[in-house]
Amino acid sequence: MCSNALLVISIYRFKRLKHPSNYLVLSLSSADLGIGLVLPVALYFELCRSKIDTALLCFVPFSILILLCSVSILSVTGIALDRYISLASPLRYNNIITDRTIGRYIIGFWVYSFLVSCTPVLWWYFIRPEKHMIACSFNLIGYQVRLFLFFSLFAPCLFFIFSSYAYVYVIARYHARAIFLVELSLRRQTGEVETEAKYGRTLAATTGLFLVTWLPFQVCMLIDIFHNTDILTGKATFYLGVLAVSNTCINPWIYGYRNSEIRYAFSRTLEEFAPKLGYILKSLVPIKKSCAGMPSYASNIRLCHSPKLVVNATETTHTTYLHPPETTYLTETSFLARNSANSVTTTVVSL
Template identity: 30%
Template sequence: MMEQAELCFPQLLNTSCKKLTRPHSEAILMYTVFSSISLLTVSLNLLVIISISHFRQLHTPTNLLLLSLAVADFLIGLLVMPVEILLTEPCWLLGDLVCVLVYFVPCIILLASVVNMVLISVDRYVAICDPLRYPTKITQKRVQVFVLLCWIYAVFYSFLLYYDNLKQPGRYNSCYGECVVNINGAVDMVLFFILPITAIIILYMRVFVVAVSQARAMRSHIAAVTLQRSVTVTKKSELKAARTLGVLVAVFLMCYCPFYCVTLSGYDLMMSSSSSFFVLFLTNFNSCLNPVIYTFFYSWFRKSVKLIVTLEILQPNSCEANVL
């Protein structure tokens, strides 16, 4: 009886996985933390989505990229985090196809989030390093096309990565009650992490160098004519946006790097282990931190949230409200 009690499927004595139990207090803590962060992530990113979508003043190319990132973060809170709570369970009871899908769908969302970060870095690079041609290079329609391509690429890449698993779900399980998928780790590391992170770092290093030189130039021409003052104001706003998005990218790197550093080290992360829980929590927590960064650095977000919370957006012509 004791052996049966330790099996995921006691009726399948020879083919069932063993049920590894964890302390009740640890399980409660994991569920509480993940559920709270999931709810907070969904709520905060929903505010970002409503703000940028509703108010016309916020319909800019940069904010469109932030909107796409917020959609990805919203889906991480709504779909990925609850699924990872299930993956921390000692036994998988939802079948082989669902097992593959709970890896496949989050891969799409997380990759879209990573590619959005790259697009944001490109946007700031052009805005700071080539400001005169920025309005013609980075247009609303072009950004819409790139955002669409970003999500298409995420779906296509994830499909190729999990093709074998989708074709024959459960082929890598060694027993019933296990949820195991197999992917090409080297390819995933290069395309999902190394290339995007390298691009982000190189672009922002260039942005930082140019931003510092522009800041010095602005200080040396403090007594400019009115036209030059307007240009200076524009440059200041672009520099502030670059600084804010730089913080966004830095937080993104701090949250994502531990997972891939552990992967590079060759350490095997079991989904039900505490170490896996912490690394996954840190990765997903990035989606909750992004709206918090907007709150501290963007006055338009604070103003729009106030209008949303007080239900003033339900008033006629509220989309024309001044939130800048």
């Protein structure tokens, strides 16, 4: 809940992060945050097996959980397709992926997920119209509904995710080899292998964690349906369900904080909100040599407070001083400039 909430707040507060690709991440984090809020109620029903007279009260938390999990899976699929389009049609990407287009897709994700989440309630009232039930549990959702959820949501999303990331890996590998051939004279022979291994690890983590969390529950469900077994009974439903829902804890770190801009916004948000909660944090934003995260300054900046560095007093008037980071190296060059009156020694500082 904390990681998803901070990600939502960071994207909302910083205008630079408000672009179509991050809107999908925002939809994903919102759904995952909702799962964290609804999960305690669903776990209470699943663990305590409370007897409830009204069937609707029992199905409401599980239906909301299905709604939010569906939005989460659809948002992950949308992110995969967004990365696929950025490589398949790079010149048309800005025309295809716009704010209006992504907004329509996100609304479609939520509407479709709402319709899917209503199937357990409709199935109960039309197939089993009893007014009372023995104990409230997720196992009350029939195998017909579970099979419908698998083929209408999980199976197509899994296909699009794997297809998109497989294409991304092939194109990234091709680009890595092309860059390696161009810079062959400047790079070592192991550069290509290291780059391809990095791409492979990133995509394996993205798709592998999705499979590890969601696939066991779906496989056991299919085995129960087609082989008449009882794997998903009792505590097995609880443990496999919690494993599937744990994907919501991983999503912010895979799709959000791996982005340098989102990390910077996340750090700024923590630095601003932590003092209000009684905590004092040091700067969490690392200053790199490239100074990419720093704002632009005027051209009359002078670097000072460096050991054994003297700057002429006449040149420091009406200038802006910037304290250099510890990893910045300064060099100085002295030369003589003569005029009719006297000689002046001037120190030129270069970064």
